[in-house]
Amino acid sequence: MKKLFTNKLSLLLLIVLLLPTLALVTKKKYQYKFQDPALSIEARVNDLVSKMTLEEKVGQMLNAAPAIDRLGIPEFNWWNEALHGVARANRYYKTTVYPQAVANAATFDQRSVHQMANYIAVEGRAINNESLKKNIHTQYTALTYWSPNINIFRDPRWGRGQETYGEDPFLTGSLGNAFVTGLQGDDPKYLMSAACAKHYAVHSGPESSRHKFNIDVSDHDLWDTYLPAFKNLVVKAKVAGVMCAYNAFRGQPCCGSDLLLNTILRDKWHFTGYLTSDCGAIDDFYQPNTHQTSADAESAAADAVLHGTDVECGRVTYKSLVQAVKDKKITEDQINTSVKRLFTIRFRLGLFDPAEQVKYRQIPITELESPAHHALALKMARQSIVLLKNQNHLLPLSKNLKKIAVLGPNADNQLSILGNYNGIPTQRVTALQGIKAKLGPGTEVVYKKGIDFVDPNPNIKAMVDSVKDADVIVYVGGIAPQLEGEEMRVNKPGFTGGDRTSILLPAVQTQLLKELKATGKPVVFVMMTGSAIAMPWESENIPAIVNAWYGGQDAGTAIADVLFGDYNPAGRLPVTFYKSDSDLGSFEDYSMNNRTYRYFNGQPLYGFGYGLSYTTFKYDMLTTPAAIQSGKKNMVSVKVTNTGKIDGEEVTELYISHSNTGMKAPIRALKGFERNFLKAGQSKIIKFELSPEDLALVDNDGNSKAVKGKLMISVGGSQPDAQTTASKKTVSKTVSII
DSSP states (O other): OOOHHHHHHHEEEEHHHHHHHHHHHHHHHHHSGGGOTTOHHHHHHHHHHSSHHHHHHHTTTEEEEEGGGGGGOOOOOOOOOOOOOOOOOOOTTTOOOOOHHHHHTTOOOOHHHHHHHHHHHHHHHHHHHHHTTTOOTTTTTTBOOOOOBBOOOOOOOOOOGGGSOOOOOHHHHHHHHHHHHHHHOOOOOOOBOOEEEEEEESOOOOOTTTOEEEOOHHHHIIIISSSSSHHHIISSOOOEEEEESSSSSTEEEEEIIIIIIIIIIIIISOOOEEEOTTTTTTTTTTTSOOOOOSSHHHHHHHHHHTOOOOSSSSSSSSGGHHHHHHSSOOOHHHHHHHHHHHHHHHHHHHSSSOGGGGGGGOOOOOGGGGHHHHHHHHHHHHOOOOOEEGGOOOOOOOOOEEEEESSSSSTOOOOOOGSSSSSOOOOOOOHHHHHHHHTTTTTTTEEEOOOOOOSSOTHHHHHHTTTTTSSEEEHHHEEEEEEETOOOOOOOOEEEEESSSOOOOHHHHHHHHHHHHTSSSSSSEEEOOOOOOBBHHHHHHHEEEEEEOOOTTTTTHHHHHHHTTTTTOOOOOOOOOOOSGGGOOTOOOOTTTOOOHHHHHHHHOOTTTTOOSSSOOEEEEOOOOEEOOOOOOOOEEEEEEEEEEOOEEEEEEEEEEESSSSSSSOOOOOEEEEEEEEEETTTEEEEOOOOOHHOOETTSSSSOOOOOOOEEEEESSSTTTBBTTTBBEEEEEEEOOO
């Protein structure tokens, strides 16, 4: 025993004597402190920035940040996109393309959006890992994704509305939160990738004037409509980045706004992440025919950085920051603040740590387009489809047809299904391909494009005559991402510069549909679009209308699944489908008066939250507190039953309507939603929690206030005044708020 004790003591003394030597070895392993992963990120960032010259710091504030070879810092490009799949990496890689963002919103499914974002991050990491192995640091290979777009789609004429989650702040914030948390991952130390909420704030067209347009809205509209989703992503989801918008707000460019950036984003919401400009937005501070709030590049750069804009997406203006420091327009300490924010993100991504210490660095390139990712893309394409009309149960169609005609400019359009801000998949399925794959050799499938989207066609009658012997005619039309989008060179009837001048379905398509109806054959209108389309004649006269958006790589399979009954549609509209252009105010008016379902006083063609099913659902047993307590959480539950003979999903929506409060309030507002699968005859109790924030109203000064008065709570498959065959009954109860 004594000998054993002596040996242990000797070993302990040896370890004590060796500790200083081991510490020296550890220190020698790293040339600089910032390279040591054992230190805190803050300490590492501070050490790195302290070793950089002013010129090196400024270089890191451009989206294409150059390498700093003497410090071992590789080049880094902040600009990457992942709106509905890793985008623009197709120079090297094929990626999974999910439905466009507005179609994601139509799923009303936070779980699917969260899972999609997680799969996007997996593919992004796979690309980044492979790129780092090959020492590739080019654009669209990094992990800072400038997604999601959470602007409010206040006007259907805006061409970029397709990139958003629709017109409702609650839906937008909920889905945006799901996207951000899915994309950024759940590791306590490392970001899987870095999301970026854009375009902050009060931004939704027109595209043609975004570089010079000055917007002002009431404090009520600012806080009631335009800011809630951004607050959700910054405060709750902890989004890594924010992108400021092109337009000016109350006389200051959004990337140099006292109120938006300093007062709200940094001071009130305590945002500590990085802020990037939109591309070229800092140039708009001083270039001709723009905001021209600064005299020159040097003043513009200083103004943007003083307002917290850390990255310029651009190549010119921020380079003048070196001279701006020398001219004392800005201090080097203020430059340091921005550079530290930027490197904090890069360290949180694990880009300066040994690969074996970062679990996300192990994701292989074989994860691209994996079977699980493909399956989710198809699932979400199905979930997003909204059945708008189904007269006399024309749908689902029989698979035993002798002949089916598939017509229209989107029937075999491989571009339309991808939307914009997209990647390129290995395979994509158009509506025509999906229908052909669905039907057996006993059915003849005849395809004719027939018309373009907008241009007149004198041969419509002859084309219709050639297909009038078909059992069913499926017309796949609508519009396309080649007509609506970001600052586009498009000038066609109804479209200009990426925006729309009319929300009506183009006249040539209505003409064709009239001819098709005149054949006496059943006509199904499958519509692809990124925005609301007014189609009063079609809604009155075409028996079946299916809205398929831009459905991603498996759009055609999903369309065929719905048309032939292999999937029971349950998508809901995330935007109001108005009846005509006369329902809309001035495109440049950002006031919410008479806009979106929350404030629109008219009767829409199809309302927000609307969508049919092949089965029916009943709601009852709505349970609420006897009185709602404004400062506490309040539980609401309802029983939903599939009363039909077909299994299917149902989106349950909860709306509240205030009265007798003495304050301005929406007509109604979505405050809860949940998507569930119910077998025929099955019932389920759905529970919702109404938070004090959900129950509060915004006063005229923009303050959120608890109120007393009456509150109507409505739960069903649509808005309370829009009963559908999908939801035979929406249940409501009026209670007092105390």
